[in-house]
Amino acid sequence: MSILENLQAIIGDRAIACDAIEGDRRGGDFMTRGHAPLAVVYPTSTEELSKVMALCNEARQPVVPQGGLTGLSGGATPGSAGMVVVSMDRMRAIEEIDVDAQTITVQAGAVLQTVQEEADAAGMFFPLDLGGRGSAQVGGLISTNAGGNRVLRYGMMRDLVMGIEAVLPDGRIISSLNKMLKNNTGYDLKQLFVGAEGTLGVITRANLKLYPKPASTVTAFCGLPDYAAALAFLRRARSALGGTLSAFEAMWADFYELATQEARRPLEGRYPIYVLLDALGSDPDADAARFELMIASAIEAGEVEDAVIAQSTRETLDFWKIRELPAEFNRVFAPHIPFDVSTPTGSIGAFRDDVDARLKAAFPTLGAIYFGHIADANLHIGIQAAHGEDPAAVKSVVYDTVRDWNGSVSAEHGIGTEKRKYLGFSRSPDELGLMAAIKLALDPNGILNPGKVL
Ligand SMILES: Cc1cc2nc3c(=O)[nH]c(=O)nc-3n(C[C@H](O)[C@H](O)[C@H](O)COP(=O)(O)OP(=O)(O)OC[C@H]3O[C@@H](n4cnc5c(N)ncnc54)[C@H](O)[C@@H]3O)c2cc1C
Structure with a gap:
């Protein structure tokens, strides 16, 4: 029997051969293209997936886990022909909201926006948020240790995961589901799967942390004279807003100009740097007054040159x-090469100037725009290589600069295939050796997401 027939013997018509349309959809993620898979499997339970994995392991059949396919590093892209894709699209249940434990228990295929909405309906708040919210699944978010817009207050996905259930490459089910904030019973196995990009196990369920629902959101868009002012403004906002500061997004001028070609300009003046900041609080009147005072004092101190505070949800x-x-880069900034690098917050301005100078020296016609979650030490670089620039040469310039600054080649999107070559710029040979040993211990036959990360 073929591998497909064997899979169908386990889960019937939820193992399908890929036709041209499905093969095209499943052959890549948001940024990368690979190979159409041999087959796609849609398990509906952990037990079913366990049988699928045991069969594939026995047959030495490579398997690629896929979530919402919004990943930006090639982690979910089949790297060669003949692979089996495990899709979590039929495991989307929201199983339980526990208001006392402040947790939500979900299947790994649950979509981020659904988790946010279900938490909201229960009077709670799931804080992780990012542009791919309408498609990205919990399993994918955990596997890439996704960050997004509210990390400075609530942390990355790693900080929001309390428990995980996963199926190992040989089919064993590891249940580290857990709703207890304090639980010091040996190695924290769930963390092995966070950020592993589907190379150590397929995540099937998770307990995620919830927070009290904020009663107020105050948002401002500000124009600043330089990066030093952005740092001073960040320090001010952190201390003056008493822990309610939830987002502090920096955008350099070229990013703002591109973004406002199709959107209304919040600020008419032109500034070297713009900052979008959010404070989520519990007392609408007091929160708004404190926020306005903080912005006024930043203007007085010269950190902010102009600012507008959103007056409605629409404006926010x-x-x-x-x-x-x-989210529109593939349309308005193509062909596009994304970077999500980090250096400590204090040095991002100088790092950005250095990388920009090196890029312009090497590729005078290249388009480069800069933006990021600077409070999280995370700078995004968007490159438009519209004049035939070699992507590999562009990557070398950026990652060489990251290495010179002792930074990280991936702040939040993960390594996948796109940054594999550069992982050694940010991790030592001993660290890489330990990662390889863990991979070998969990996946001795190398069937799960081969060619990713390591
Ligand atoms: C418009 C847009 C904005 C974004 N903004 C941000 C941002 O601000 N911050 C940020 O961190 N990221 C951002 N991202 C990328 C982000 O990494 C992904 O959105 C998300 O984390 C991946 O989830 P997914 O379900 O789409 O996973 P996929 O793309 O399907 O897969 C991603 C990785 O996870 C693995 N995987 C998927 N499901 C499982 C599972 N159940 N078990 C084991 N492994 C699994 C895959 O094998 C792959 O390696 C953005 C993406 C887009 C398109």
Whole structure:
């Protein structure tokens, strides 16, 4: 029997051969293209997936886990022909919301926006948020340790995962589901799967942390004279807003100009740097007054040259639409090469100037725009290589600069295939050796997501 027939013997018509359309959809993620898979499997339970994995392991059949396919590093892209894709699209259940434990228990295929909405309906708040919210699944978010817009207050996905259930490459089910904040019973196995990009196991369920629902959101869009002012403004906002500061997004001028070609400009003047900031609080009147005072004092100190505070939810969404331009990059900034690097917050301005100078020296016609979650030490670089520039040469310039600054080649999108060559710029040989040993221990036959990360 063929591998497909064997899979169908386990889960019937939820193992399908790929036709041209499905093969095209499943052959790549948001940024990369690979190979159409041999077959796609849609398990509906952990037990079913366990049988699928045991069969594939026995047959030495390579398997690629896929979530919402919004990844930006090639982690979910089949790297060669003949692979089996495991899709979590039929495991989307929201199983439980526990208001006392402040947790939500979900299947790994649950979509981020659904988790946010279900938490909201229960009077709670799931804080992780990013542009791919309408498609990205919990399993994918955990596997890439996704960050997004509210990391400075609530942390990355790693900080929001309390428990995980996963199926190992040989079919064993590891249940580290857990709703207890304090649980010091040996190695924290769930963390092995966070950021592993589907190379150590397929995540099937998770307990995620919830927070009290904020009663107020105050948002401002500001124009600043330089990066030093952005740092001073960040320090001020952190201390003056008493822990309610939830987003602090920097956008350099070229990003703002591109983003406002199709959107309303919140600020008419032109500034070297723009900052979009959000504070989520519990007392609408007091929160708004404190926020306004903080902005006024930043203007007085010369950190901010102009600012507008959103007066409605519509206006808040309009401000955020500018920051969410990257979702449109494939349309308005193609062909596009994305970077998500990090250096410590204090040095991002100088790092950005250095990388920009090196890029312009090497590729005078290249388009480069800069933006990022600077409070999280995360700078995004968007490159438009529209004049035949070699992507590999562009990557070398950026990652060489990251290495010179002792930074990280991936702040939040992961390594996948796109940054594999550069992982050694940010991790030592001993660290890489330990990662390889862990991979070998969990996946001795190398069937799960081969060619990714390591
Ligand atoms: C418009 C846009 C904006 C974005 N903004 C941000 C941002 O601000 N911050 C940020 O961090 N990221 C951002 N991202 C990328 C982000 O990494 C992904 O959105 C998300 O984390 C991946 O989820 P997914 O379900 O789409 O996973 P996929 O793309 O399907 O897969 C991603 C990786 O996870 C693995 N995987 C998927 N499901 C499972 C599972 N159940 N078990 C094991 N492995 C699995 C895959 O094998 C792959 O390696 C953005 C993406 C887009 C398109």
